Amino acid sequence: MAGTLLEADHINYSYSRKGPKVLDDMCMKIEEGKKTAIMGCNGAGKSTLFSVLNALYKPDKGQVLFRGKPLTYRHKDIIKMRSEVSILFQNPNDMMFKPYVEQDVAYGPENMRLPKEEVQQRVQEALFAVGMEDYAKSPIMKLSYGQRKRVTLAGVLAMRPSVIIMDEPTAGLDPQMAYEVMEIAEQMHSSGVTVIMSSHDTDLTYSWADELRVLHGGKCMYSGEPEPFYSDYESVQKAGLLLPTVFMMNRTLAGLGREELTPYPRAQSQLSLKTAQHKDVNLGALHVIKAERETDIKAIIEDYDLGGMATGVYGMSARFAVRNTAMPVDYLYNGPENCTMKCLSGQDAVLICDPMMLDKAISSAMFINEHGFGKINIDVV
C-alpha cells in the first residue's frame, strides 16, 4: 500500500561551480504515510536536500521524483507540487511575511486561491492546533521565538499538505513546547500526512520515527529502522551522532546480562519497566477517554467514576473538548508518557485522547503488557 512518495535519485548539488559538492550522488526514498527522521551532523547536507526536494534548487545531476514521476521544473508543475509538499524552515523569522499572526497564517491558503471562508476556517483551526488561538490579532514582533515557531507551523498546517518536511522543529524550544510540536507531528501522521523531520535530538526522534535516514558527507549513509543503525556504534560516531539515552541504557543493561536486548524500548517508561526486577507489582490502570470535539469530558468522568485521578490530554480533538468543558488537566504535554509513568508508580491515570491517535497514546502501555513486563489495565471508553 505504501509506496515511495518522494525520491532523490543520484542527486549532485553544489552551491557554486567550483565549490564542494554538498550533495554527492545522494539516493534516498521516502515512504508514503511513514514517519521519517533525517539525521546527520551539521554540514551533512540536510537543509540543502530539503531545498532540492522542494524544487527550490535544481540538482546539477540526477533528479527528484514525486509519486514516481520526475520533476519537470515547469512553473505549473512546481506550484502543484508545492501545494502538496510543504517545508517548515528552522528559523521562523525566515518564514514570516505579514505583520500580524492571523495574516501570516492565512498567507499560504490565500496563495492557494481558496475562498475567504475556507481560509478563515483553516487559519482558526491551525492556530488552535498550535495553541496560539489567543494571539490571532497580535503583531508578530511581540512574539517570542517559541511562539513564532508555532505560528509558522500553523501557517504550514493551514495549507493541508500531504507531505510536510520539518527542519529542526524543536530547536530552541523549551522541553514542553518541543513535546507539543511532536504531538502535532503525530497528529498529522494520524490524519494521513507523510511527515519528514530533521533533528539533532536523538531522543525525541527515536521515540517518534518509524524510519531513519542518516546523511553524511552529502550521501545517504543509512536507510531503514533506527535500531540496526544505532547498534553499529562506529557508524553512529562517523555520522557525527550519539546514541539516544534509552537505547544506550538498554544496550548497556543487556550487556550486563540484566535483561535481553530485544524488544527495544523506545520511551522512558518502557525502559523503566523492562529494567525493573519486580514485575508483578501492582500497576495502576490507564483509563483512556476517546474524545471528539463535542464530547462532554466532565460527564464521562462522573459516569465512569474517574474523578480524582491524574489527567493527561493528547490530540487536537481532545484539546478542543477539554477547552470547551474548561477542565483542568494535569499533563498538558507528553500526556501518554506521563500517564503511563503514573501507572508505573501504582496510581491510576486518565488520558483524554483524540480517537485518531489512540494507537500511539497507548503504545507504551501496550509495549509493557505485550512483553510481559507488567500489566497495566487499559480501559477505553
Add this chain to the structure above:
Amino acid sequence: MDELAYSSRMVNWAPLGKLFFVLALLIVGLVTNSILVPMITFAIGMIMMAYSTNLRVPLLLLLAIGEAILIMVLGSGMISILGDHSLPPLWEGNILWFTIYMTEQSFNQAWLIFFRAIAGVTLMLSFACSTPIPYLSFAFKSIRCPNEITELIVLIYRYAFLLLERFLVMIDAAQCRLGYNGPMTAMRSYGGAMAGTFIFSMELAEKSEAALACRNYDGTFPILREPKKLSIKWIVVSIGLAVGLYFVGQYSSDWVNMAKLFAPLFGWDL
C-alpha cells in the same frame, strides 16, 4: 567585497596611499584635455585591478563593471549627438522628436569623457578591491574624519550583507508557501519579504546593541593589525606621476583625434 579585498595582493599597501594615488590620477585626467591621459590612467587602472585580483574576478563584479560601462557608453553617446550646431556635422538626423547632430568636436568630446569615466571606474575599483572596510575606516580616521561617520560606514556595510542574505532566504521561503502563484501574489510576497527583512534588521539592531555592550564597545571598532600608514613615497609617486601626465597631456593634446581615426569607418570627410 571584503573577502576579495583581504585576498588581494595589494591589501597591505597603505590605504591612504592608494587613495591618494587614485585621486591624483583621476584629477589629472579631468584637468587635461588630451584624450591620451585618461587612456593611460585607464590602462593603469586595469593593470592595478588585474594585479590586485590576480585575474580572478568574481562574476558579480564583472557584471557590475559591464553595467557601468554600458551606462557610460549611453552617456557618451548622448553627448556625441548633442553637438554644436554652428559647426559642420558628421552625421545629422531625426529620431522622433530628437535632433541628432554629431560634429567632430562632439565626437571627440564623447570619447574623452568616456575614457575619463572608465578610468575613474577602474581606478576606484582597484582601490575598493584591495582595501577592506576596516582599513578604509582606519584611513578615514587618519584624516580626522569624524568617528561617527566612519563607524556608520562600517556598520552599514556589514549589515547590508546580512540583510541581503536574509531577504534572499525569505524569498525562498515564500516560494515554498506558493508565494509566486501569479503576479499579484508575487508582488505581495516581495513586499512581505521586505517587511520581514526590515523587522529582522530592527531586532538584530537591538540584540547587537546588547551584545556589543557586553564586549565593552565604546563607539569605535578597534583594529588588531593596523595597515601601513601613509608614507612620503606615496605622495611623491602620486604627485610625480600626475605632474608628468599633465605635461604629457599638454604636449599631446592633438595627437589623438578620435574622429579622424573613425573617419574611414563611417565614411566621413575629414
Add this chain to the structure above:
Amino acid sequence: MSEIFRLEDVTFAHNNSTRNVLSNMSLSIEEGSRNAILGANGAGKTTFFYTLTGVYKPQSGTVYSRGEPVEYTKDGLRQLRSDVAVILQNPDEQIFCSLVEEDVAFGPLNLGLDREEVFERVAKALRDVRMTPFARRPLQQLSGGQRKRVAIAGALAMNPKIMIMDEPTAGLDPQASMEVMELAEKLHLQGVTVLISTHDIDIVYKWADTTNIIYDGKIEFSGSAEDFYNNAENVYRCGLLTPSVFNMNRDISALDGLSPAPYPRNCCEFTAKFGGSKKSGKIVCVAVEEESAVGRYEEVMKELNGTLTGVYGSDSRFALREKHIDFQFDAIDACFTEAVEGKDSVLFYDSIYTPTIKEQYEKLKSIGFDADLEMI
C-alpha cells in the same frame, strides 16, 4: 567557597514597559561553581545575563560583584566586563568584524589592553576552540558551527572570571554539543565560574553542581538538581521537564523498592546502580600533551592491543585523530560504563581533566561501585 556574584532584590523593566522582566530577583553565585540556568522561554534568562554584564541597569536592587556593588560608570563597567563574558545563542548577533582574528580581538582591544597581550590572548583563544588555521579567514566563509566557535573564542579572550553561555548547544549536532561541554568543564577546572542556560536538561544534569530555575522573573529555585526535580508539580509549573535519567531512576527505584538516592546522572552511574554487581573492568587513564600524544598512544597500545579506547579533551582528540579510537566523545562516561560491564578500556585525555575523572570515580563509589582505575 566564596561568593563571586550576587543579585539582591533586583527589579528590571525595559524602557517603555510597565511589565517587570526581573522582579525582586535574588541569587548568590559561588565562585568556581558549575551552574545550570533553566527556565521556560520568556522567563527572563537573557535579561538576567545582560544584568550580570552591566548592559541593563536594574531599577531597584543591587548587583554585587565580588562583594562590591557594581558601578555603572565607564571604568566600573569595563572592570565588570573584563570579569564577565557572555556567549549568545546566535553567533551572527555577536560577530562584528570581517576577519576571525579581528573579531576575537574585539573584546580585549575594547578593554584597553596593549597589542602584544591581545595578540597572545587571541592566539590562545583560537587554540582552545581549534580555530587557529582560520585566523585570517573572512567570517562569511565559515559555517554556523565554526562561527559559534569564533564567538566562544571571542569570549575566552576576555579571560573572564565568569563565563555565561546562553544555549551553547542549540543547533549543534550531538558531537559538537559534547565538545562544548568539554570546554565548559575545562573552564571550570581553570577556576572560571560557568553559567550555562539551555533547554537540553539531560546534558546539563550530568554536569552542573548548582541548578537555578528562573520563573516569571524570579529565582524559583537554587540548589541541588534533584531537590527541584523531585517536586513534579513545580517542575511542570516552571515550564520544564525532568531529565530522562532522573525519571527512569525514579520509576525503577519505586518498582524495585530501592531508594532513589544516590541519584545517577549519567549512563555509567545508572548502569552501576541497576546493573547488578560484576567485577569491574580496568580503566587505564593516560594523560597526554598534544605533542607527545601519538607516541604515548603507540606505546600504550602496543601492550594493550585490542582494548577499547577513548579520547577526552580537544587537544588529545586532535592529536589522535588519525588513530583508531572507539569513543570519540563523552569518553569518560563510556569508559566507566565499560568498566561497569566488566570490560577493559584505555582513556587518553588532556591532563587538565584529571580531577574530572577522579570526580566520576568518587561518584560511582558512592553508588556502590568501585572502579578499577589506573592513572598513568
